[in-house]
Amino acid sequence: MESAEDWLVESLRLYQDFHAFDLSEATRVLEWIGDKGVFVAGYESQKKNEILHLILPLRLSVNENQGLFPERDFKVRHGGFSDRSVFDLKHVPDTRLLVTSGLPGCYLQVWQVAEDSDVIKAVGTIAVHEKEGHLWPRVAIFSSVAPGVLHGARLSSLKIVDLESQKTTYTSGVSDSDELSSLQVLDADTFAFCCASGRLGLVDTRQKWAPSESLSSCPGSGGGRWCAEVGGRGQGHGCSIASLGSDGQLCLLDHRDLSHPVSSVQCPVSTPSPDPELLRVTWAPGLDNCLAISGFDGTVQVYNVTSWHGMGGQVEPLFTHRGHVFLDGNGIDTAPLVTTHTWHPQKPRTLLSAASDASLHVWDWVDLGASG
Amino acid sequence: MPDIRVTPLGAGQDVGRSCILVSIAGKNVMLDCGMHMGFNDDRRFPDFSYITRNGRLTDFLDCVIISHFHLDHCGALPYFSEMVGYDGPIYMTHPTQAICPILLEDYRKIAVDKKGEANFFTSQMIKDCMKKVVAVRLHQTVQVDDELEIKAYYAGHVLGAAMFQIKVGSESVVYTGDYNMTPDRHLGAAWIDKCRPNLLITESTYATTIRDSKRCRERDFLKKVHETVERGGKVLIPVFALGRAQELCILLETFWERMNLKAPIYFSTGLTEKANHYYKLFITWTNQKIRKTFVQRNMFEFKHIKAFDRAFADNPGPMVVFATPGMLHAGQSLQIFRKWAGNEKNMVIMPGYCVQGTVGHKILSGQRKLEMEGRQVLEVKMQVEYMSFSAHADAKGIMQLVGQAEPESVLLVHGEAKKMEFLKQKIEQEFRVNCYMPANGETVTLPTSPSIPVGISLGLLKREMAQGLLPDTRKPRLLHGTLIVKDSSFRLVSSEQALKELGLAEHQLRFTCRVQLHDSRKEQETATRVYSHLKSILKDHCVQHLPDGSVTVESILVQAAAHSEDPGTKVLLVSWTYQDEELGSYLTALLKKGLPQAPS
Numbered sequence: 001m002e003s004a005e006d007w008l009v010e011s012l013r014l015y016q017d018f019h020a021f022d023l024s025e026a027t028r029v030l031e032w033i034g035d036k037g038v039f040v041a042g043y044e045s046q047k048k049n050e051i052l053h054l055i056l057p058l059r060l061s062v063n064e065n066q067g068l069f070p071e072r073d074f075k076v077r078h079g080g081f082s083d084r085s086v087f088d089l090k091h092v093p094d095t096r097l098l099v100t101s102g103l104p105g106c107y108l109q110v111w112q113v114a115e116d117s118d119v120i121k122a123v124g125t126i127a128v129h130e131k132e133g134h135l136w137p138r139v140a141i142f143s144s145v146a147p148g149v150l151h152g153a154r155l156s157s158l159k160i161v162d163l164e165s166q167k168t169t170y171t172s173g174v175s176d177s178d179e180l181s182s183l184q185v186l187d188a189d190t191f192a193f194c195c196a197s198g199r200l201g202l203v204d205t206r207q208k209w210a211p212s213e214s215l216s217s218c219p220g221s222g223g224g225r226w227c228a229e230v231g232g233r234g235q236g237h238g239c240s241i242a243s244l245g246s247d248g249q250l251c252l253l254d255h256r257d258l259s260h261p262v263s264s265v266q267c268p269v270s271t272p273s274p275d276p277e278l279l280r281v282t283w284a285p286g287l288d289n290c291l292a293i294s295g296f297d298g299t300v301q302v303y304n305v306t307s308w309h310g311m312g313g314q315v316e317p318l319f320t321h322r323g324h325v326f327l328d329g330n331g332i333d334t335a336p337l338v339t340t341h342t343w344h345p346q347k348p349r350t351l352l353s354a355a356s357d358a359s360l361h362v363w364d365w366v367d368l369g370a371s372g
Numbered sequence: 373m374p375d376i377r378v379t380p381l382g383a384g385q386d387v388g389r390s391c392i393l394v395s396i397a398g399k400n401v402m403l404d405c406g407m408h409m410g411f412n413d414d415r416r417f418p419d420f421s422y423i424t425r426n427g428r429l430t431d432f433l434d435c436v437i438i439s440h441f442h443l444d445h446c447g448a449l450p451y452f453s454e455m456v457g458y459d460g461p462i463y464m465t466h467p468t469q470a471i472c473p474i475l476l477e478d479y480r481k482i483a484v485d486k487k488g489e490a491n492f493f494t495s496q497m498i499k500d501c502m503k504k505v506v507a508v509r510l511h512q513t514v515q516v517d518d519e520l521e522i523k524a525y526y527a528g529h530v531l532g533a534a535m536f537q538i539k540v541g542s543e544s545v546v547y548t549g550d551y552n553m554t555p556d557r558h559l560g561a562a563w564i565d566k567c568r569p570n571l572l573i574t575e576s577t578y579a580t581t582i583r584d585s586k587r588c589r590e591r592d593f594l595k596k597v598h599e600t601v602e603r604g605g606k607v608l609i610p611v612f613a614l615g616r617a618q619e620l621c622i623l624l625e626t627f628w629e630r631m632n633l634k635a636p637i638y639f640s641t642g643l644t645e646k647a648n649h650y651y652k653l654f655i656t657w658t659n660q661k662i663r664k665t666f667v668q669r670n671m672f673e674f675k676h677i678k679a680f681d682r683a684f685a686d687n688p689g690p691m692v693v694f695a696t697p698g699m700l701h702a703g704q705s706l707q708i709f710r711k712w713a714g715n716e717k718n719m720v721i722m723p724g725y726c727v728q729g730t731v732g733h734k735i736l737s738g739q740r741k742l743e744m745e746g747r748q749v750l751e752v753k754m755q756v757e758y759m760s761f762s763a764h765a766d767a768k769g770i771m772q773l774v775g776q777a778e779p780e781s782v783l784l785v786h787g788e789a790k791k792m793e794f795l796k797q798k799i800e801q802e803f804r805v806n807c808y809m810p811a812n813g814e815t816v817t818l819p820t821s822p823s824i825p826v827g828i829s830l831g832l833l834k835r836e837m838a839q840g841l842l843p844d845t846r847k848p849r850l851l852h853g854t855l856i857v858k859d860s861s862f863r864l865v866s867s868e869q870a871l872k873e874l875g876l877a878e879h880q881l882r883f884t885c886r887v888q889l890h891d892s893r894k895e896q897e898t899a900t901r902v903y904s905h906l907k908s909i910l911k912d913h914c915v916q917h918l919p920d921g922s923v924t925v926e927s928i929l930v931q932a933a934a935h936s937e938d939p940g941t942k943v944l945l946v947s948w949t950y951q952d953e954e955l956g957s958y959l960t961a962l963l964k965k966g967l968p969q970a971p972s
Contacts, residue, residue, distance in 0.1 A: 008587055012595050020585040024768050068738055070760035072584035079794030117790045
């Protein structure tokens with residue numbers, strides 16, 4: 001069993017840059033604002049949670065003469081307090097507004113990031129008609145001159161609400177009570193949804209509800225809980241969808257034909273995930289055909305999907321970030337679980353990852369397979 | 373009103389000149405006396421005219437306390453004591469006392485010799501200033517005078533850094549200076565007991581940051597050294613002396629061992645002598661709580677690190693050299709730098725801040741062409757890396773320290789109030805304390821309620837106990853006595869004793885109140901009714917009906933008399949001595965409400 005020291009020596013070879021931080025509370029949220037700041041928020045149920053706007057260390061933001069910038073610390077640029085746990089946070093682009101969702105799930109909270117001080121203040125709520133106590137609505141933002149908030153805990157309760165007027169501008173209008181696991185806005189008129197069951201759909205808001213969708217989760221899967229992300233670069237076949245199940249199965253789909261997955265693989269992870277709500281799959285914005293997954297243990301795995309084909313194959317990750325497992329500075333013996341991760345919008349191989357022990361890592365992994 | 377007043381001195385909001393004035397229970401203390409490294413003129417010194425425009429500083433200040441040897445905390449000390457004028461005591465820890473003058477002298481040389489400054493303190497002034505220093509040990513209570521005492525606590529951060537508690541009677545202030553809540557290889561973490569000061573003063577420079585872990589900083593250092601050595605380059609690390617240098621050596625030694633590396637690592641000779649001297653000092657200073665975190669070894673028992681000889685600088689191939697001085701402004705480190713600067717395979721790692729005017733400062737500002745003596749131009753092709761190892765408490769660390777000390781209020785200096793509103797809220801909510809953020813030159817006044825101990829005479833205590841009723845901690849008990857203040861002592865004695873001591877005659881005061889009642893019966897019957905009424909209500913008191921018709925409640929007398937003009941009205945005379953004021957007033961109010969209707 002490697003010690004922290006051993007791992008750190010290994011890390012010289014594995015990472016270009018590596019930064020490890022201890023937040024005062026764990027976060028499930030990593031939401032970018034521009035490419036220099038992120039929001040994090042606490043999710044404990046019995047106390048006040050903090051929402052923080054963190055500015056990335058200067059060293060990571062400069063492009064030249066990095067060596068002359070000794071600052072390796074995050075700066076807390078803004079902070080606010082939330083009475084309830086925050087499970088999701090979205091920034092409304094081109095505004096100073098944030099929308100958060102958590103438990104109890106009967107409303108969304110709207111926040112304003114102050115301009116002349118460092119305070120994040122609650123400025124309003126959006127009512128959500130969710131009766132069930134344990135469900136919380138997923139959120140995505142349609143950014144435009146009049147931003148709209150897409151939210152819902154189930155397909156039946158999906159709606160878009162105009163942020164300013166609070167008027168509902170779109171509803172799914174279906175009675176389908178499938179539970180939602182993620183929502184993603186693709187452009188001004190389209191969004192994607194993924195249900196916990198694995199069912200995926202792309203919706204055009206200009207039409208009455210008629211999503212192009214997959215029928216169920218990936219063939220051969222035994223249920224479990226799923227999440228998905230639309231994205232992907234490279235290989236010219238337009239947008240790809242990656243769908244991840246709590247049993248470790250990862251499916252790739254083409255948006256033009258959701259009913260027939262392009263491929264599916266079994267990822268080498270410990271299953272089932274201890275908390276399937278924490279499953280994340282993300283496409284790398286700066287690399288072709290690369291994605292990352294987390295939520296099974298204290299690691300984040302990066303895969304190159306270029307040569308994937310067929311169903312049920314075994315794959316190996318291109319890279320595995322084990323920092324959260326080895327750098328447990330708190331001395332708690334329960335293994336931390338990665339709660340969320342995100343790619344840096346500009347730096348191709350830089351990721352941020354957060355874990356249940358309140359650690360936050362920023363890492364730039366070395367592609368050992370690449371030549372030169 | 374008793375209060376504590378705090379004023380951070382100096383103009384501008386910039387970090388870099390710590391100097392705080394504290395007034396506590398009539399005592400005036402100056403905390404730190406730093407230099408602002410960014411300015412070349414008088415703006416680099418705190419504004420001492422704030423303290424007193426024409427009075428002598430020695431008369432006004434009871435003492436000066438210096439938290440640690442960094443120039444932004446002690447750089448203005450010789451100017452303050454020798455050029456402005458202060459002859460009182462200057463308190464600091466032993467290592468600070470040893471290292472301060474060296475840094476001050478270095479700084480003086482750079483300012484005067486390199487930059488040609490005129491109005492600067494001299495070497496003699498530094499020496500004269502240090503003569504006023506009184507060194508203190510950790511956790512040792514030092515009496516500055518018979519009322520003011522101070523105590524130093526371990527602060528981590530750098531060798532000799534301390535947090536100070538300043539106490540007068542029951543009022544106290546804790547000043548943190550710079551501190552660190554996470555231990556590193558050669559320094560422990562700051563620690564303070566639950567001393568519950570009225571006020572905790574702390575720097576807020578890093579209050580709004582979240583620190584990258586020590587391990588990652590070390591990793592970055594190792595990576596840079598390793599990469600340079602792997603490509604055949606040479607690494608120069610200019611260091612001061614003890615502390616950081618030792619830590620980096622331990623790090624490299626461990627790494628070299630593990631990776632089985634062969635490139636030589638050297639320690640320059642100037643470093644060796646100084647380091648041994650401070651090493652011994654360090655041991656004495658760490659006799660207390662932190663000894664177990666200190667690496668107990670002769671620091672030159674390294675397998676892979678050897679003493680440097682200047683001839684080695686010309687050896688081909690990779691190597692790593694630790695050399696003094698730390699800012700590349702003179703001596704061996706500068707010599708080596710000149711030899712290696714022209715090769716892009718080489719690297720210089722600056723582990724700390726460099727003062728303006730030094731080569732270190734120039735290359736950290738990005739300058740690649742340097743003018744040396746004799747108008748020679750040196751082209752800097754080697755890689756320049758600026759790394760910060762000095763440890764400061766971040767937002768989390770500040771919360772931890774506040775949690776340890778449990779102050780009534782917190783004061784943050786060196787921050788912009790608008791940029792710390794969130795931190796203020798966080799501290800106020802978590803600890804239910806007030807949080808202040810004064811600008812430089814602004815005074816914060818904290819009202820305090822100092823407790824004054826009073827001695828109570830045995831006679832008085834005994835008399836109270838003899839009253840029979842047991843004391844009830846939930847109910848206040850009225851006690852009559854006389855407070856005698858003499859020669860700063862407070863005594864509470866019985867009135868009789870006070871009168872005796874003062875040689876005064878005793879006078880008795882008796883009050884009588886007339887209460888009118890509508891009652892057409894005879895006086896005797898009215899008196900009986902009064903007796904029954906009072907007996908039923910005042911169950912805790914001794915109510916008696918005397919043979920002559922009057923009613924007594926304890927020592928209070930109630931008599932019924934007929935009204936001179938109106939037979940339907942009776943007048944009750946209620947009479948009591950001064951000591952029974954409370955009960956007397958209560959009885960009167962009660963009787964004024966009238967008597968209950970008698971059953972027929």
